[in-house]
Amino acid sequence: MLRLSNPFIRNVFALKTFSRNVSSLHIFSPAKKAAIPNRVFIFVPQQSAYVVERMGRFHRVLEPGLAVLAPLLDKIAYVHSLKERTIIIPSQSVITLDNIALSINGFLHTQVFDAYKASYEVENAEWAIEQHLCSSMRHEISQHPLNHVLKHRLSLNEVLNAKLNALTKKWGITCLRTEILDIKLPDVIEKTLHERETASRKKDTQMIAAEGRMMAMAKEAEGRKHAQLLSLEAQKTERLNKAAADAEALRYQMNALAEGIASIAKTLNIHRHGADAIGLQLAKEYISALSEMGKNAQTFVIPQNIMDVSSVVKEALNIGQSRPKSATVKTEKPNMDSAKQTNIDGVKV
Structure with a gap:
C-alpha cells in the first residue's frame, strides 16, 4: 500500500481536496479560508480568481492554472467565480x-x-x-x-x-x-383593466366592421355610378347613330323625291300629252285615298262634291291644259323647311 510520506504527494492530494471545497463557495462570499492549510502548489480552475494574502496583507490574485505559494506566509483569503x-x-x-x-x-x-x-x-x-x-x-x-x-x-x-x-x-x-x-x-384593478381592454377591443372590432361596410357601400355606389355612366354613354351613342341613320335616309328620300319631280317636269316639257297623264294619275290617287279612308269605321271623310266624282276627275285632267304651252317648268329641289300643300276639292294631297 502506497504511503503518503512524500511531501509532494501530500500537497497534491491536499490540492484536490481544496479545489473541491472552493468550487462550492458562494460567488460573493468574503469569508477567509483560515481552515485551509497552506500548500506550496495550487491549481486555480478556469473562470476563477483566488485572492492571496501574505502575512495578513493583500499580495496578489491567482489566475487560472498552476500557482506556487510561500509556505507559512501566503494564504488564500477569497475565492471568486468570474462567470455570469x-x-x-x-x-x-x-x-x-x-x-x-x-x-x-x-x-x-x-x-x-x-x-x-x-x-x-x-x-x-x-x-x-x-x-x-x-x-x-x-x-x-x-x-x-x-x-x-x-x-x-x-x-x-x-x-x-x-x-x-x-x-x-x-x-x-x-x-x-x-x-x-x-x-x-390588485384584484380590483386587474378586473377593471380587463373590462376596459375588453371594451376597447370590442370597440375596435365594431369600428373595423363599420369601416368595412362603409367601404363596401362606397364601392357599390361607385360601381352603380360607373354602370349608369356607361349606360348613358351607350344611349347617347345609340341616339347619335339613329339620328345619323335617319338623316341619311331622309337625304336619300329627298334626293329620290327631287329626282322624281325633275323627271316629271322633264316629261311635261317633252311630251305633248304629259299633263293629261299627270291629271289621270292624280285622279286615281284621289279615288284610292277615299277608299282607304272609308275602311276605318271611326273616321268619316266627306268630299265637297260627293255626288259628282266625275267633276273631280275632269278637274284633275284639266290641270295640265290650264298652263300655257310655251311656259317652261323650272326644276328645283323642294325646300324641306317650307312644304306646300295642294287642295283638291277639300282633300289634302
Missing part, C-alpha cells in the same frame, strides 16, 4: 404615482471583473446589490403612473441597470442585465 451569475430579486411592494400598490419581482445578471475590489470594497456584494435594486425599483416606479409602468417595462429595466452599474463599478462587479419579471396588480 443570476441574482433573484424577491417580490417587493411598490406604489405608483397614481397610488396603486403593486407587487414586483425580478432578477439581474452580474459578473466579477476585479477580484481585488470585490474582496475589499464591499462586505457582502450580493446582499448590497439586492437591497440597492429594491430601493431603486421603488423610487423609479413611484415616479410613473400605472399605464407607464405596464407599457414601458423595457425602459424601466434600462434605467435600473444604469443605476446599479453606477454603484457596483467601484466594487469590481458589473450588472449585465436587469429585468422586471412579474407585476402583480
